Amino acid sequence: KNQVEQSPQSLIILEGKNCTLQCNYTVSPFSNLRWYKQDTGRGPVSLTIMTFSENTKSNGRYTATLDADTKQSSLHITASQLSDSASYICVVSGDGYSTLTFGKGTMLLVSP
Amino acid sequence: GAGVSQSPSNKVTEKGKDVELRCDPISGHTALYWYRQRLGQGLEFLIYFQGNSAPDKSGLPSDRFSAERTGESVSTLTIQRTQQEDSAVYLCASSSQPTLAGERNEQFFGPGTRLTVL
DSSP, rough: OEEEEEEEEEEEETTOOOEEEEEEEEOSOEEEEEEEEEEETTTOEEEEETTTTTOOOTTTEEEEEEEETTTTEEEEEOOHHHHHGGEEEEEEEOOGGGGGOOOOOOEEEOOO | OOSSSESSSSEEEEETEEEEEEEEEEETOEEEEEEETTTTOEEEEEEEETTTTTEETTTTTTTTTEEOOTTTTTTEEOOOSSOGGEEEEEEEEEEOOOTTOOOOOOOOOOOEEEEEEO
């Protein structure tokens, strides 16, 4: 069964600090992996997308890594800001729309 | 439009009633998707439209759920005889091209409709 597990479930950090969110998946075959940011009451917004051959992708203060061998990805947030408070969702695509598998997300709270 | 819009933003209904949820995709986007997000759970894929046809309905959880799209724009998701387990946020997304698993085309999400079945 295709699964995407994210950790931690929730995280509180001080403004200005860095943090790393984890995503482990068992989706097979693997096509690509995306990280989304979902603010409360809003729809998810794409941060990065990586295919099998990509190890690292950056988008401003967000850097995602992918290890397709161990089926793990991480999202690193640098110099956190209050506006980074949101749920971060890892999504893995297989070979069809019905194989889009979403993690439950990590709820990040950046505290002043 | 500027983004994907959904209406209503909130819907409270009684068990057994029918509900209709509406999605207005970004103008010109041919692909449209519906997802369900239950409390504390990840998003679940429900159905995908390419134009007015639905090549993939595999995520619809039961025959009480149906969706249609007209004029390659607005889509409605209908839930008949609602049950309490249908309570969730229903998200709609659109993309300019079909987002096949191997392609990079981004899906843009609406704010969702929060459905509560009493």
